[in-house]
Amino acid sequence: MKKIALLASICMPLLGASAVSVADSQQHAAGMATKQAECPAFLQQNYRKLHSEQTIDLCQATAGKTVLIVNTASNCGFTPQFKSLEAVHKKYQDQGLVVIGFPADNFFQEEDEEKDTAEVCFVNYGVTFTMLQTTSVRGDDANPVFKHLADKTTAPKWNFYKYLVSDNGKKIQHFNSRVKPDDKKFVDALESALKS
Structure with a gap:
């Protein structure tokens, strides 16, 4: 009898813990499903990071944050905008901004x-x-993110088009290549998006 009581005293807490663990897992899965449902469809994508085997889930990376999406190129007159994009990233990341660059060769x-x-x-x-893997950002073979951005605003007509997406994904503003990330017009729109 003592052995049975001892086994019961050992097993019951373990069974209880495993029941709690299952309940926690179910709650976690439900929470993830809710977050996925809240994530805009165009951001429900996984992309490989630039020159890496690591992938990024855009929903996880952008959840509840204002997002700045930019199509980039390495050999363009606007390529120096990388410096001001990095400055914007450093200044506003703690205020809820995520900057994502999509290198593209649509303009050769x-x-x-x-x-x-x-x-x-x-x-x-x-x-x-x-920075993500090289991809297409316009035309029939544009990736789903840029297809949505083009549908809601306009497709990039050149490199370094900037798309400011609200934290819920519903409001999208675009800025052409000539609008630098440190231009007052852009900074005002960014700071307004971060406050709303």
Whole structure:
């Protein structure tokens, strides 16, 4: 009898813990499903990071945050905007901004090899914000993010178009290549988006 009581005293807490663990897992799964449902459909994507095997879930990376999406190129007259994009990233990331760069060769100004694109971004310009794999940002083969941005505003007509997306994904503002990330017009729109 003592052995049975001892086994019961050992097993019952373990069974209880496992029941709690299952309940916690179910709650976690339900919470994740809710978050996924709250995430705008166009951000329900996974992309590989630039010159890396690591992938990023855009829903997780952008949840509840204002997002700045930019189509970039390594050999463009606007490429120096990487510096001001990095400055914007550093200044506003703690206030809820996520900057995501999509290198694209739609205008034939991107490197052929991702390692060379990565060198331009990370070595030449010191970029620390998220840069993703080279992709298409316009036309029939545009990735789903840029298809949505084009549908709601306009497709990029050149490199370094900037799209400011509200934290719920419903409001999207676009700025063409000539609007620099440190221009007052852009900064005002960004700060307004972060406050709303």
